[in-house]
Amino acid sequence: MDFLIFQVPMLTLQATLDGVLLGILFALIAYGMALQWGVMNIINIAQGDLVILGGYIAYFMYLWGIHPAWGVIVSPFIMYFVGVGIYKLVINKVVDRDLFISILATFGISILFMQLMNFAFGADVVLANSGYGTTMLFDNSVTLPNSKIFSAFISIIFAIGLVIYMKKSKLGRAIRATAQNARAAKILGVDTEKVYAATFGINAALCGVAGALISITFTIHPYMGLPYTIRSFMIVIVAGLGNLPGVAMSGMGLGVFEEFADYILGTEFRIGSVFLLLVLILVYRRFKLSRKREYLK
């Protein structure tokens, strides 16, 4: 236990700001998960691996001399098709099945992706440098890397963009209709197969954006996906499926919680405390995880 954080007020502020910025990024990943969970009733264990794959796309752009920030445009494009591809190959076979089957299937995809990424990109830890510099507050006692601010900003833009898209576009309406009642949507002429594919693609695209952001803020590595899956899973559980402001809030909450756990308990318990929190929340909710498809606002 270490209470240095409460003795130095600037550390408290630092931790809170770090947590909020981090949390916004988590919320973006979680939003993708909530979307396809709500529409297709699939818990995607491979979520984090899609994020890492998106990160590698930005990393390779960086290697080719393109600024990695463009990754937030390129990565979702590529990842959309990766997502649709996964849907056509695997997910469409499990979409109407038991939740357990979908977890197993996506777990398999996760392992496959990890190994393929390791095979293709090597096991080295990599990162892309944005060269964005640092914002310093209060006479250099609170520092915010501009890459983190950039990440949060881009995440917010994509989240807002997606909400508008879901409200206004034809596909967005079809996705919402399918989420409410797939059968009824089908009867009324919605091609649910297409809707599912698009949903999974959009989710993968969001992961692509997040991955690109992670490659410029943190590091990426073929085996680093799982913590992102767990975090987004947790955020979605706390917020519920149809609740975007909830996802954003619980994302930020989780970010701040992690930072404080890091300061107080030590970095070694950072991920551990997330898992612990997950267990506590699950117990609190008494496993009343709703298995019905919820309407996505």
Add this chain to the structure above:
Amino acid sequence: MKINKIILSFISALALLLSTSVTSFAKVVGDKIILGSAISLTGKYSSNGVHTQNGYNMAVDRINSMGGVKVGGKTYKFEIIYYDDESNPKRAAQLAERLISQDGVEFMLGPYSSGLTKAIAPVTEKYGVPMVEANGASRSLFTKGYKYLFAVLAPANLYLDVAIDLAVEKNGGKPVKIAQAFEQDAFSQDVRLGILEAAERTGSKIIIDDKLPKELNDMAATLAKVKAVKPDVLVVSGHTKGALTAIRQIAEMKVDVPMLAMTHCDAAKLSKQHGKNSEYALCASQWHKTLSYKDKFFGNGMKYAADFEKEFKYDPPYQAAESSAALLVFKDAFERANSFDKKKVRDALAATNMQTFYGNIKFAEGGQNVDKPMVLFQVMCNADGSKCENKVVAPTKWASAKLIHPIPSWSER
């Protein structure tokens, strides 16, 4: 269904491939000495696993082309059977078992990493198979009383204690304040033990002692604390990801410390990824090409590096150099034992006292190499940061540049 067929044929092709490659070898066939090694060609250690394998292969080719190994008046050549251990300790132990009991291998080369070496050592010990390893530095390997384990490298607790001595020296012989962050794995924890001992020896105080998780990619909290308490030295050990994360976040958060000491900077290609931001970092290394050790197979470090680069198209990290040295040790031991008897080879290994391009090699009771000090190098860059180099700064005997201390603050950089 088409996909199923493809998968099925893929699997059967793989099975066929495996079944043909499992032919029975013995320890010495004709004029070949067969060595066995489980090595991480896939999985999280695959990049360092490949460095290890390249180091082994390079030495095998070199020794074979320069007359091979002379035992009992006959010349033998080295050959290595590799199996991929998938960076998985359980798998590594299984493969060691298989190499020894199925393939009849009687002499082993080590895998990559302390964890995997730990998994294999009990197996080789059980069968009395001598193993020369080059990539397991954890101290716990050398305290178990293993008789058949020999490591050409210095144990992990010696990695960074030099840095503490250096900091104390720069502080006018007075104790220093140390902040440290170590990953929770066997290797990094041993490095930590070394620091604890050095701190006790010098009367220094450890003011931050963080443990980093395996999934480490953010150490902002540790660094914010470092900023608040202003230590004299910051020590970080968390494999490549620890080194990369630390450099990135120290630069982003403008953390000023007079001395920054790390492990795994060589493999991390710190300066390549971070350029000028990585400048002034002190890195512990088993070997550096500028050291002046010599042998007749590779000449010296610079020649080794040039030859390695020619063959594998990259600058050899120390993981490759120490792996090559393992073969030199085996050759030397076979010739001195003048026999292929496991026990005799083991005794010859224990009596090793030689110089290789990689350093002097002499084994202590526990099997670790006690005749080769660690070196510390400092990353030094040119004015625009386009070219950074590792310059050896300690111990003084090997230094090729003068230590820059304290590290200039970020406002001046």
